[in-house]
Amino acid sequence: MSKFFKRIGKRIVAGLVMILAVSSFTFFLVHFMPGNPVQTKLNTLIEEGIPPLQAQAQVRSMYGFIPHQPLYIQYFHYVWQVLHLNLGKSISYSGVPVMHLLLKAMPWTVIMVLTGLAVSFIIGITAGVIASVKRNSKLGDGLLLLSTFLHGIPQFIMALGLAYVFTTIFKIFPFGAPYNAAISPGFTIPFIGSLARHAVLPIAAYAISGFGAWALTMRASVTSVLGDDYILAAELRGVTPSIRLRYIARNAMLPLFTILTLSVGFMFGGSIFIETIFDYPGLGYTINTALAARDYPLMDGAFLMITAAVIIATIVADLLYTVLDPRIQRI
Amino acid sequence: MGADLKVIGNADQDAQVECQIRDLTVTFTTDSGEFPALNHVNLDIIKSKITAIVGESGSGKSTLGLAILNGVAFPGKVTEGSVDFAEHGNVLKLRGKALRHFRGPVVGTVFQASQNAMNPLARVGKQILDLGRSHHYKDPRKLLHEAENLARRMAMDPSRVLTAYPHQLSGGMRQRMGIIMALVLKPKVLLLDEPTTALDLLTQSAVLEIIRSIHRERHLTTILITHDMGVVAEISDYIVVMYAGRVVEQGSTHETLRDPRHPYTRAILRAIPRLTGDLNRARPLEGSPPDLTQIPATGCVFRSRCSYRVPQCDLVAPILESVDTGHFVACHQEGLIRD
Incomplete structure (x- = not known):
């Protein structure tokens, strides 16, 4: 110990x-x-x-x-x-401590990006498994095409496209601002409802533009695992399809856990494009403001936080790996 | 060809057929055409005996093993023939659950790459329990108990190997574990695909000894796929020599090794170096192993490497014919081949 x-x-x-x-x-x-x-x-x-x-x-x-x-x-x-955990004072928000600004922006980003990440990961993994198992069928080809296409669209175009379709052509979702200013903030049903409605499009933009990468990575990973001897061996030993799927999924997910953990780290950079387009006051938005105003203390602070988050995520990924993969020496 | 069985039966009064393969043809479809990996193979696997299937790479011996399990997968396809098991009918007709419960409980398989035939992320014991669950074993403890007994038989510490992850076992232990996973469901047929390849000589002979003793004890019908003539000579009762997807010679191991009649069988036997005597007497087999894409459509498949070739070999494919009691050869020149 x-x-x-x-x-x-x-x-x-x-x-x-x-x-x-x-x-x-x-x-x-x-x-x-x-x-x-x-x-x-x-x-x-x-x-x-x-x-x-x-x-x-x-x-x-x-x-x-x-x-x-x-x-x-x-x-x-x-x-x-x-x-001393003092990141200095902002220039553009004259005199406000940087730490205060970052802590205020963090919840918006964490909720938005974490939800988006979770949604894109789950959908992407599922699509990747299906695309790989059915890779000789129309469904597999279609999923591959869709993933490649969505992966190729930059986040800001996805965000603008979604905003145009769902706020301008069909006025389904509100545009800009994290919640309806007419509703007073608080732990009330109308306020939470408004928060959720305003969060749908940014989360969707994040999830849809991230989904392709997960699907493509998972598809490649599953395809390689499907060719492994132990999967064929399990089939020829008469192991049930559901147990075999578990073998495949666990082995194929391994490389994706590293990427996921790192993504959680990078999440603290927020998504500059999406937050700026949807006027979402998260970390990405804050960094964008700091860049535009040459607000050095705020920039330094934000970058320091991203660095720390990514490095912590790397350490967590390392530790997680020793739990997930028995071949890696337990520390 | 259906007469094979009777002739072998003459040699051994008690011989019963466990598995009857008829006209089995497996075709691989690739971008450059269709190639037969197995071409009208006829074979009887005798009950409670060890039948060795030998050949170079590309001879179709592993495809034959897969076909016995109805496991030929894309791009290969069984285009003709049948594989009949005594109590299960034509295996090639089995689908879904029936097929799943045939693989494992009826035919236990030890795989060519047994080193990698276990899920690296699960403990060995857990994988044995997965087997039990797949085949509706009521009492998992009984299954583990059986696995423990087998492990002890194979000189391994059960409490250690069953709680280990595959990577914590040595190559020889993983191979023995592969045999345990094939035997734990108490199959009546044991199919071994290159069970001793990649093992050092000591482990190899230990594994063979285990296979032989369990084969006897459980009255298993054992099918041994190998390219190693030494292994064949040591433990098999019958031998089937394959070349380019065809059976070229078959018979009892004793008879066939004493008096090989097919030029190919003779050539591979001659290629084995002797432990005593001049090493230079071992002569390598000339030419390259059969390439499925280059197999001629007519005539004998071995003729390009054969020193007994006559014009007839280019035109007519020789059929498997009886040359002695229970000994079959597919060669036009068989009568001339004598030492």
């Missing part, structure tokens, strides 16, 4: 080092991006005819502070603050 904790401890330490490395990298990358928000605002004001000194004062009051120190000092400051 002590060995178990030692291994887990090792992975956590390695994970922390990795988070630090990746977040340092993104910190510098973000800061080397062309375009300085303060300078841009200053130039706009001057172009509007405001005297330079007055413009500078206005900008200073607008952003709260002007990052004037050398980059490496900003970096050490950033790391020191991160170690």
